Amino acid sequence: MTTEVRFPAARRAYRFLPVLAAAALLAGCGGGATPTTFDLSAPGGLSRAAGSRAVMVVAEPTAVQALDSDRVIVRDSSGALSFIGGAQWADRVPALVQARLIQTFENAGRVGSVSGPGQRISPDLQLNTDIRSFSIDAATGTAVVEITARMVGDRSGRIERARLFSARVPAGAVDGPGATRALDQALSQVLVEIVRWAR
Incomplete structure (x- = not known):
């Protein structure tokens, strides 16, 4: 079962602030599992x-x-977003994707070295990515992952090449285990494609 959270226009968003505040207070009091x-x-x-x-x-x-x-997101046919109740990721999705992308490069051994920013190194290249989709498509029952990648020459600051990577994997039951397993499989496909492309 999912709890729908819509994202209305800014002028109407303030009507929901009392509801969100109450929900946050209940969560802080340990009201839910x-x-x-x-x-x-x-x-x-x-x-x-x-x-x-x-x-x-x-x-x-x-x-x-x-x-x-860190929420597991479901998108319906109208584009409205909801969260799968009782499930969460181990970290924010961008932080997790960054960590797994670095590990995938390390596993493949296709570059001299790879790390996150702030490691006191002088890189030749920087890989910038944008997560365009990381959710369950409720209309088709599939996990959808779309990530754009841009390879930037760190010394020149120029985008050397760019590409959109995407994958869809059947999710089966739209619950915590089913949704997260399908999203993990779709992300794995995208990560492999990015590492091969980055050569």
């Missing part, structure tokens, strides 16, 4: 083909506010 926490995985088993010696930094992905959270 503790949600089950799910994680995302980093694909392994990629062929460790000869790559480059480049040093790369993977920035945390950007995302709209609805996706920049």
